[in-house]
Amino acid sequence: MSEELSRWYRGRLVGGPFRPFDPGECAALEREIGLPLPPAYRSFLEAAGGEKLDYSVRFPACEPEPVQGFEDIYQLGRDDAGEYGWGTLLGEYRHSRNGWLAENVSLTGLLPIARNGGSDTLFLDLNPATHGQLHAFVHAIAWPGYLGSHVFTKVADDFDAYLDSLFIDPDMAEDAWADVAENDPSDPWRRIVEERLDKELPGWRVKGWATT
Numbered sequence: 001m002s003e004e005l006s007r008w009y010r011g012r013l014v015g016g017p018f019r020p021f022d023p024g025e026c027a028a029l030e031r032e033i034g035l036p037l038p039p040a041y042r043s044f045l046e047a048a049g050g051e052k053l054d055y056s057v058r059f060p061a062c063e064p065e066p067v068q069g070f071e072d073i074y075q076l077g078r079d080d081a082g083e084y085g086w087g088t089l090l091g092e093y094r095h096s097r098n099g100w101l102a103e104n105v106s107l108t109g110l111l112p113i114a115r116n117g118g119s120d121t122l123f124l125d126l127n128p129a130t131h132g133q134l135h136a137f138v139h140a141i142a143w144p145g146y147l148g149s150h151v152f153t154k155v156a157d158d159f160d161a162y163l164d165s166l167f168i169d170p171d172m173a174e175d176a177w178a179d180v181a182e183n184d185p186s187d188p189w190r191r192i193v194e195e196r197l198d199k200e201l202p203g204w205r206v207k208g209w210a211t212t
Helices: 023-033 039-047 089-096 100-104 159-165 170-180 188-200
Strands: 006-009 012-015 110-115 121-125 134-138 151-156
Touching (some): 012 188, 023 089, 039 159, 089 110
Antiparallel strands (some): 006 012, 121 134, 134 151
């Protein structure tokens, strides 16, 4: 496993740790599902394939909570214990076949590829007619002002389009800077955060939260 902290991929910062791409594991995943991975997603696994993609995405279908995010990326291959456990693509695929969601949503040909802290899940569609599309399941929250019903919605036409739709939520940017602001300027993670904000949130340095 690489100790590299981050990598840029198509203008998006992917957080580590990173595992070398294993074609055998990719073949094993495709063999079990019985469908091939789309080229755009396979390219992501080959070049990046880290564990974090800390961005937001806007889903009109999720009003009054249209801004969502799926920061935890599932890994190709086995986990640190040598198993296809939680957080691995094959493990999550197997678990998804028997859970509550499978009883309420047709998951045929859908591969879970990421989730967030609320267990909302991002799926990659491997079915021939819709091959490469992304879909998301977002849980309802029984509280005024939040999503009143579960939502299953199309997210993007392919993985590259999904990456292109991502953005940094200002509140998230403020939190990211607060985590490193008191670190030494030479601190590697502080420098990564600064580089990311400089590229993706121009003008952030004059914000009140960045100057105090």
